[in-house]
Amino acid sequence: PHIPLNYKKFPADETLRRAKEFYELMNQRRTVRSFSSEAVPMDVIKNIIKTAGTAPSGAHTEPWTYAVVTSLEMKQKIREIIEEEEEINYKKRMGKVWTTDLKPFKTNWVKEYLTEAPCLILVFKQMYSFRADQKKKLHYYNEQSVSIATGILLTAVHYAGLVSLTSTPLNCGPAIRTLLGRPSSEKLTLLLPVGYPSKDCLVPDLERKPLEEIMGYLKRNYRARSPVPRKSTQQRSHRDIKRPSTLGNMFPCENKAANEVKIRNLIRSSSSTTYTEKINGTPVVITTGIGAEISIVPIGYVRAEDTETIPETIRLEIVAV
Amino acid sequence: PHIPLNYKKFPADETLRRAKEFYELMNQRRTVRSFSSEAVPMDVIKNIIKTAGTAPSGAHTEPWTYAVVTSLEMKQKIREIIEEEEEINYKKRMGKVWTTDLKPFKTNWVKEYLTEAPCLILVFKQMYSFRADQKKKLHYYNEQSVSIATGILLTAVHYAGLVSLTSTPLNCGPAIRTLLGRPSSEKLTLLLPVGYPSKDCLVPDLERKPLEEIMGYLKRNYRARSPVPRKSTQQRSHRDIKRPSTLGNMFPCENKAANEVKIRNLIRSSSSTTYTEKINGTPVVITTGIGAEISIVPIGYVRAEDTETIPETIRLEIVAV
Ligand SMILES: Cc1cc2nc3c(=O)[nH]c(=O)nc-3n(C[C@H](O)[C@H](O)[C@H](O)COP(=O)(O)O)c2cc1C
Ligand SMILES: Cc1cc2nc3c(=O)[nH]c(=O)nc-3n(C[C@H](O)[C@H](O)[C@H](O)COP(=O)(O)O)c2cc1C
Numbered sequence: 020p021h022i023p024l025n026y027k028k029f030p031a032d033e034t035l036r037r038a039k040e041f042y043e044l045m046n047q048r049r050t051v052r053s054f055s056s057e058a059v060p061m062d063v064i065k066n067i068i069k070t071a072g073t074a075p076s077g078a079h080t081e082p083w084t085y086a087v088v089t090s091l092e093m094k095q096k097i098r099e100i101i102e103e104e105e106e107i108n109y110k111k112r113m114g115k116v117w118t119t120d121l122k123p124f125k126t127n128w129v130k131e132y133l134t135e136a137p138c139l140i141l142v143f144k145q146m147y148s149f150r151a152d153q154k155k156k157l158h159y160y161n162e163q164s165v166s167i168a169t170g171i172l173l174t175a176v177h178y179a180g181l182v183s184l185t186s187t188p189l190n191c192g193p194a195i196r197t198l199l200g201r202p203s204s205e206k207l208t209l210l211l212p213v214g215y216p217s218k219d220c221l222v223p224d225l226e227r228k229p230l231e232e233i234m235g236y237l238k239r240n241y242r243a244r245s246p247v248p249r250k251s252t253q254q255r256s257h258r259d260i261k262r263p264s265t266l267g268n269m270f271p272c273e274n275k276a277a278n279e280v281k282i283r284n285l286i287r288s289s290s291s292t293t294y295t296e297k298i299n300g301t302p303v304v305i306t307t308g309i310g311a312e313i314s315i316v317p318i319g320y321v322r323a324e325d326t327e328t329i330p331e332t333i334r335l336e337i338v339a340v
Numbered sequence: 341p342h343i344p345l346n347y348k349k350f351p352a353d354e355t356l357r358r359a360k361e362f363y364e365l366m367n368q369r370r371t372v373r374s375f376s377s378e379a380v381p382m383d384v385i386k387n388i389i390k391t392a393g394t395a396p397s398g399a400h401t402e403p404w405t406y407a408v409v410t411s412l413e414m415k416q417k418i419r420e421i422i423e424e425e426e427e428i429n430y431k432k433r434m435g436k437v438w439t440t441d442l443k444p445f446k447t448n449w450v451k452e453y454l455t456e457a458p459c460l461i462l463v464f465k466q467m468y469s470f471r472a473d474q475k476k477k478l479h480y481y482n483e484q485s486v487s488i489a490t491g492i493l494l495t496a497v498h499y500a501g502l503v504s505l506t507s508t509p510l511n512c513g514p515a516i517r518t519l520l521g522r523p524s525s526e527k528l529t530l531l532l533p534v535g536y537p538s539k540d541c542l543v544p545d546l547e548r549k550p551l552e553e554i555m556g557y558l559k560r561n562y563r564a565r566s567p568v569p570r571k572s573t574q575q576r577s578h579r580d581i582k583r584p585s586t587l588g589n590m591f592p593c594e595n596k597a598a599n600e601v602k603i604r605n606l607i608r609s610s611s612s613t614t615y616t617e618k619i620n621g622t623p624v625v626i627t628t629g630i631g632a633e634i635s636i637v638p639i640g641y642v643r644a645e646d647t648e649t650i651p652e653t654i655r656l657e658i659v660a661v
Contacts, residue, residue: 023540025370026503027390033501034381035384038383045608075371084508165487166483170493208484210476216347226342
């Protein structure tokens with residue numbers, strides 16, 4: 020059943036004033052890595068999580084669990100798991116490029132904030148749930164939905180005058196999930212210490228991209244800015260240069276009829292499937308699954324255009340490889 | 341270089357008051373699928389996109405492009421692409437379970453809002469950019485970062501008194517990307533019509549999960565709620581029931597030494613790689629790539645625990661299959 024939208028329009032100048040005011044407020048947000056141990060009232064945390072719960076989600080699946088940890092004992096266990104993995108990440112797994120990219124943040128594998136911050140919010144995405152008849156109900160677009168909800172959560176944290184750190188503990192998901200007794204239908208996706216900043220808290224001196232760099236305004240004859248620095252035109256690849264501007268001779272989608280291969284009921288269960296098949300003579304490996312990327316991979320190589328995030332129980336049409 | 345955090349603490353009661361006020365505000369947000377054609381001032385849209393641009397992002401890569409479309413001609417082209425694909429999605433690709441899940445929303449492949457709404461914001465995630473020396477700079481966690489930023493954007497839309505629809509046009513990414521002249525380093529991830537609701541706008545009568553269902557509060561001896569409906573205990577799988585509560589006998593992570601297989605420099609370029617390998621005697625297909633899911637797949641089957649979203653240039657340790 021449908022109901023009338025509850026809506027009251029602001030006067031035009033009020034709309035603009037609020038849009039600016041909210042930008043000014045949010046522009047003060049910074050990621051904080053050094054916390055005071057002062058406790059945050061649980062009522063505040065509850066309202067913040069309730070706010071995250073107002074987020075949109077694919078087919079209204081609300082695929083999120085926010086686990087709140089405040090006991091020192093639990094925080095210590097979590098810190099142990101993460102520091103052990105992060106030391107390996109930094110020393111072995113991440114490689115030189117990545118650790119160099121992280122230099123400006125002065126981060127390493129010692130994570131004092133995990134025990135200092137009064138409150139840790141661990142964000143789990145639910146890959147599926149169960150229907151009344153025990154069948155699995157897949158949560159389409161769960162990764163995106165949870166991240167959108169977490170964007171709203173971070174906004175609520177900031178609006179309430181608290182600070183947080185958005186972190187992604189690499190390789191620690193299953194251990195922490197098990198520690199917290201979350202079911203295997205869920206995956207840890209973010210870990211957010213929340214609280215007040217330490218006295219004399221420092222943050223990296225970063226700049227944000229100006230509006231022109233993040234917004235393309237398409238009035239009529241839109242020309243996108245190139246992501247390649249100007250001076251280097253000779254080094255651009257063919258792909259980055261070509262910018263077809265009409266709908267005519269475009270994407271393989273258009274030639275669907277020519278190279279259509281239908282795979283029916285490709286995915287029957289909630290698991291991913293990987294197998295090899297020839298498409299137009301090219302051997303390809305196809306990997307597919309709920310919430311996962313579906314890749315159609317000429318062996319050893321994948322084109323960005325050939326991957327698309329799809330949910331399950333789709334009947335896949337491979338339009339081109 | 342680091343600088344002092346600009347921070348002013350609210351009094352405790354003010355923190356709680358604001359946390360509640362913001363929840364009340366956001367709880368009024370609904371996804372709207374029927375728009376008035378009244379134009380939105382471009383200054384409002386700009387402030388909303390600037391607000392999205394204040395979001396945190398993995399290693400401060402700011403991997404987002406917001407393409408704003410207001411011309412009817414462009415909106416029509418986008419609508420054509422989407423309706424053509426969506427008709428196939430609904431009729432063939434999505435399958436019965438999915439279309440049944442969508443029934444309450446009364447959605448179908450006719451998308452009037454794409455031409456009715458005064459403004460479309462198309463959200464692109466940037467998989468990589470280029471460094472000064474022309475080397476590709478990978479954007480770690482770009483999907484999560486963009487979705488978090490979009491959560492903040494949706495909040496800004498609502499704060500300004502506008503409405504929007506969060507949509508994910510399935511299979512249309514490359515065609516729309518090409519139409520808008522965005523480079524191949526980017527992928528369309530969301531499409532958001534933004535504007536005012538139509539007069540007498542209706543919305544599905546949905547309920548949101550109560551706080552207890554989305555928040556787990558771990559004081560000491562945390563017991564998670566089961567995602568399986570209570571009455572059906574006999575049908576739960578072993579996996580959903582076991583909830584080890586100590587760190588002792590937990591995840592394969594712990595037995596690393598036993599089944600460790602090291603793959604060095606697995607990913608050298610920005611492309612994904614798929615290949616077959618035997619791990620402890622089991623043939624597995626390994627697919628991996630930037631920003632993509634990495635799957636370690638005993639052929640035809642993947643365990644949720646064995647996939648982890650990883651960025652590139654990682655040295656992967658496969659700890660178990
Ligand atoms: C990632 C994501 C994808 C969505 N995709 C669509 C879509 O393609 N079409 C649509 O009509 N609604 C879409 N929605 C909107 C949801 O159906 C909507 O958020 C949900 O029904 C809850 O309603 P509410 O936002 O009014 O609370 C999507 C939402 C999210 C977060
Ligand atoms: C998806 C995501 C993952 C992140 N992971 C980490 C992390 O593991 N550790 C960390 O210290 N910061 C992490 N950050 C925080 C970013 O480094 C930070 O947002 C960025 O440097 C910009 O700074 P700002 O948030 O103060 O504007 C992450 C941010 C996002 C959005």
